[in-house]
Amino acid sequence: xxxxxxxxxxxxxxxxxxxxxxxxxxxxxxxxxxxxxxxxxxxxxxxxxxxxxxxxxxxxxxxxxxxxxxxxxxxxxxxxxxxxxxxxxxxxxxxxxxxxxxxxxxxxxxxxxxxxxxxxxxxxxxxxxxxxxxxxxxxxxxxxxxxxxxxxxxxxxxxxxxxxxxxxxxxxxxxxxxxxxxxxxxxxxxxxxxxxxxxxxxxxxxxxxxxxxxxxxxxxxxxxxxxxxxx
Amino acid sequence: xxxxxxxxxxxxxxxxxxxxxxxxxxxxxxxxxxxxxxxxxxxxxxxxxxxxxxxxxxxxxxxxxxxxxxxxxxxxxxxxxxxxxxxxxxxxxxxxxxxxxxxxxxxxxxxxxxxxxxxxxxxxxxxxxxxxxxxxxxxxxxxxxxxxxxxxxxxxxxxxxxxxxxxxxxxxxxxxxxxxxxxxxxxxxxxxxxxxxxxxxxxxxxxxxxxxxxxxxxxxxxxxxxxxxxx
DNA sequence: CGAAGCCTTGATGCGCCTCAACGTACGTGG
DNA sequence: CCACGTACGTTGAGGCGCATCAAGGCTTCG
Numbered sequence: 001x002x003x004x005x006x007x008x009x010x011x012x013x014x015x016x017x018x019x020x021x022x023x024x025x026x027x028x029x030x031x032x033x034x035x036x037x038x039x040x041x042x043x044x045x046x047x048x049x050x051x052x053x054x055x056x057x058x059x060x061x062x063x064x065x066x067x068x069x070x071x072x073x074x075x076x077x078x079x080x081x082x083x084x085x086x087x088x089x090x091x092x093x094x095x096x097x098x099x100x101x102x103x104x105x106x107x108x109x110x111x112x113x114x115x116x117x118x119x120x121x122x123x124x125x126x127x128x129x130x131x132x133x134x135x136x137x138x139x140x141x142x143x144x145x146x147x148x149x150x151x152x153x154x155x156x157x158x159x160x161x162x163x164x165x166x167x168x169x170x171x172x173x174x175x176x177x178x179x180x181x182x183x184x185x186x187x188x189x190x191x192x193x194x195x196x197x198x199x200x201x202x203x204x205x206x207x208x209x210x211x212x213x214x215x216x217x218x219x220x221x222x223x224x225x226x227x228x229x230x231x
Numbered sequence: 232x233x234x235x236x237x238x239x240x241x242x243x244x245x246x247x248x249x250x251x252x253x254x255x256x257x258x259x260x261x262x263x264x265x266x267x268x269x270x271x272x273x274x275x276x277x278x279x280x281x282x283x284x285x286x287x288x289x290x291x292x293x294x295x296x297x298x299x300x301x302x303x304x305x306x307x308x309x310x311x312x313x314x315x316x317x318x319x320x321x322x323x324x325x326x327x328x329x330x331x332x333x334x335x336x337x338x339x340x341x342x343x344x345x346x347x348x349x350x351x352x353x354x355x356x357x358x359x360x361x362x363x364x365x366x367x368x369x370x371x372x373x374x375x376x377x378x379x380x381x382x383x384x385x386x387x388x389x390x391x392x393x394x395x396x397x398x399x400x401x402x403x404x405x406x407x408x409x410x411x412x413x414x415x416x417x418x419x420x421x422x423x424x425x426x427x428x429x430x431x432x433x434x435x436x437x438x439x440x441x442x443x444x445x446x447x448x449x450x451x452x453x454x455x456x457x458x459x460x461x462x
Numbered sequence: 463c464g465a466a467g468c469c470t471t472g473a474t475g476c477g478c479c480t481c482a483a484c485g486t487a488c489g490t491g492g
Numbered sequence: 493c494c495a496c497g498t499a500c501g502t503t504g505a506g507g508c509g510c511a512t513c514a515a516g517g518c519t520t521c522g
Contacts, residue, residue: 061372065458069372086361087354092368123318129360130317136367137323141292141300143374144418148510178468187375189511194470210468210519227296379478409500420479425502441487441500 007104010077012051012128015120024114024121028104039081039095039103046083046091048105052076055101056163056175060094060184070185072132073098075163084111085125099175143187146227151186152196153225156206160215169207169214176211200224238335241308243282243359246351255345255352259335270312270326270334277314277322279336283307286332287394287406291325291415301416303363304329306394315342316356329406374418377458382417383427384456387437391446400438400445407442431455 007013008021016024030053033039039050042061057074071093074080083091089108106114115122142151156173164171179190179197186193197213200206205221207214215221238244239252247255261284264270270281273292288305302324305311314322320339337345346353373382387404395402410421410428417424428444431437436452438445446452 061368063372063376065376067376069375071368071371085357086364087358088361088365092365126316126357126360127318129357129364130319133317133360133364133367134319134323136364136371137292137302140302140367140370140374141294143371144300144415145294145296145298179470180468184375190469191471191512192510194468195510198470208469410502411500421501422480422503423478425500426478429502439501 007051007053010051012077012079012124013121014124016118020118024118025104027110028106031103031105033097033101033103035097035100037097037101039097040091042092042094043090046081046089046108048081048107049079049084049111050081050106051079051104053102053104055103056098057101058096058098058181060096061092062094068184069187070181072135073159073163079125079128082125082129084108085129098177148186148188148192149196150225150227152182152188152193153221155182155185156213156215157218157221157225160213160218164215167214170216171218172212172214177213178211238282238284241282243308243310243355244352245355247349251349255349256335258341259337262334262336264328264332264334266328266331268328268332270328271322273323273325274321277312277320277339279312279338280310280315280342281312281337282310282335284333284335286334287329288332289327289329289412291327292323293325299415300418301412303366304390304394310356310359313356313360315339316360329408379417379419379423380427381456381458383413383419383424384452386413386416387444387446388449388452388456391444391449395446398445401447402449403443403445408444409442 004018004022004025007025008016008018013021028051033055039057040046040048052074054076056076057080059071059074059080061069061071063069074095080095081091083089086092115125142154146154159173159177160171163174165174166172179193182193183190197206197208200221201208203220205215205217205224207216235249235253235256238256239247239249244252259282264286270288271277271279283305285307287307288311290302290305290311292300292302294300305326311326312322314320317323346356373385377385390404390408391402394405396405397403410424413424414421428437428439431452432439434451436446436448436455438447
């Protein structure tokens with residue numbers, strides 16, 4: 001049913017014996033989540049952890065005042081909902097399918113046993129957590145020191161590089177993303193994002209449409225992200 | 232030389248057998264770092280990891296433009312410089328002694344062996360990383376959604392609660408901290424911090440002096456941190 | 463075909479940065 | 493121990509970046 005060879009090449013399973021992996025994967029249930037579906041919620045008891053096989057997932061936190069902040073996007077091949085790896089038993093955020101998604105789901109109960117049986121899996125997972133911590137710190141630095149224009153440019157470049165698809169015009173972010181989404185990644189408003197995108201489109205750096213952004217002049221956009229406005 | 236019983240009660244060593252711990256501690260070297268001393272630098276190969284026994288350490292990142300951002304303060308009893316726990320072999324930030332400090336230093340080489348020999352130590356450590364990731368995410372949300380006044384109030388309350396010392400006037404942050412330090416924790420300028428502290432002192436919420444802050448009306452300050460300005 | 467969601471663009475104002483100047487405490491060396 | 497230099501702190505004036513408020517156009521979907 002599931003193609004083991006594809007999965008065994010994913011980073012979380014690097015260095016794990018193929019036969020061992022088969023056993024591990026047989027413990028998982030494959031699920032489909034349609035676009036917009038909330039997969040889990042902040043504070044909820046973590047009943048499962050997940051490996052995204054296909055699609056894109058938005059990880060979101062919500063403030064007491066009801067404002068949303070996007071913590072990160074998960075791409076296929078990444079683990080998510082790994083509360084246990086953070087030493088928690090509840091999810092720290094909400095996960096929403098940005099497009100139709102397919103994921104493997106393991107019951108939380110097998111976590112302990114799994115990391116004991118597969119030390120390489122444990123190592124890989126903790127490294128992932130380390131990378132996410134480093135990225136979070138980077139983002140704090142960015143929010144503390146850069147202007148909105150730079151942050152918006154950085155966010156778009158990051159998405160384009162991470163999940164982009166090459167097209168005739170340039171690199172297109174390959175899932176639907178609104179002005180509001182970008183504002184929630186960068187701590188600004190959809191209005192401000194819209195203005196910058198309009199300006200960049202006018203200057204030929206990007207092409208954009210409803211829920212769709214293509215980076216055409218990555219180099220120029222990088223200059224803006226670095227605060228070297230091309231006046 | 233070192234009092235094992237004091238150390239065995241620290242969170243990182245919770246659940247570790249006392250005799251085992253003695254062996255582990257004998258592998259460490261105790262060092263003194265005087266105020267202002269840089270203990271390690273961002274990007275440097277991680278030769279050691281540390282347990283702070285006494286003092287306070289500032290963890291700082293520096294932008295290409297030379298601006299500083301304070302990632303966190305380490306209090307006594309906490310691990311720091313644990314690059315290996317993040318799956319890295321270089322330090323992700325700079326560590327500076329905020330006051331005269333004493334720390335245990337282990338050579339990085341024994342990390343792998345240590346976490347294998349003491350699974351509880353591994354668990355405790357990864358939980359610490361998880362907590363720090365969660366805190367970093369919290370801070371991102373804060374920077375994205377709250378005004379400077381709220382962030383400054385939150386930062387001061389956090390420091391007071393975490394490292395505060397009860398005095399006649401209230402809770403005093405028990406290490407020297409400048410307006411600039413606070414601005415580097417909250418993504419603002421020392422001028423703005425100074426103005427808010429002056430205003431709060433005028434309203435009787437805090438007392439402050441050179442490098443010294445005492446919270447006298449924690450409740451009122453909490454209201455400000457939550458955006459419920461007392462007009 | 464209508465309604466809801468997404469996007470754009472202008473006008474206005476405020477929060478906070480920037481620039482500037484001065485006051486004050488610390489500590490170091492003569 | 494005093495004098496000076498340096499680091500830290502305060503406060504004002506001015507202006508800019510960006511949020512906010514407002515109105516309208518366009519696309520998608522039921």
